[in-house]
Amino acid sequence: MTPLVDGSFEIREMHMGINGRRLDGSQMAARGYTLSATDFHIVIEIPVGSPDGHYKRHAPDYQYHVTYIVEPMLEVLWRTSVSRDDARYKVLFPITTPLVLHAPHVQENTVPEARVFSVVLGPLLHDVVLRNITFFTSVLTVEESNARGFTVQEHRHSNGTKSISVSVPFAADIVLKDASEMMDAKCHFVPAYLLRFGFSDMTESFTSAES
Structure with a gap:
């Protein structure tokens, strides 16, 4: 996000969700999710195995592997210091963990x-x-x-x-x-x-x- 790089903005709202649906603070806490911001990044943390994602099976070389897939949503409302106009940013980004061997x-x-x-x-x-x-x-x-x-x-x-x-x-x-x-x-x-x-x-x- 370019506004996060040049610093000429003010974050007014910041929300996260799953599969396009916003979560409130109590829902995030119950699932162990966190949402934070640094000078250059917005950070979402989701535990592997959370109930909003799912595991998928794979069998490379006939070996039983699994990955975990989850689709978080980030929604940010910010105001630029020059125009004082509000801008809203919303994105969904699916995450898939690397293959993990899970032999029966x-x-x-x-x-x-x-x-x-x-x-x-x-x-x-x-x-x-x-x-x-x-x-x-x-x-x-x-x-x-x-x-x-x-x-x-x-x-x-x-x-x-x-x-x-x-x-x-x-x-x-x-x-x-x-x-x-x-x-x-x-x-x-x-x-x-x-x-x-x-x-x-x-x-x-x-x-x-x-x-």
């Missing part, structure tokens, strides 16, 4: 006494969809897995993310059993989760995680 985490919750393998994948963004589960001997869809007596469930969390749990009985035919010389059966279950992300600008994007 697999947590194993298996309790041997229950005779059921149990793993949880997450946290994931709300529009990530599990399509297939790759086992040692086959690749099954979620529907096929549930039909064979496995339990595949989504768990949505209050912060907008979700996790996916998979439970498979020890007795399932996809579980490899390794019998030792003592005839004690040892079960091995290493699922690979294949996720498909619903990007609007990509046909297919995949990532995988193994436990």
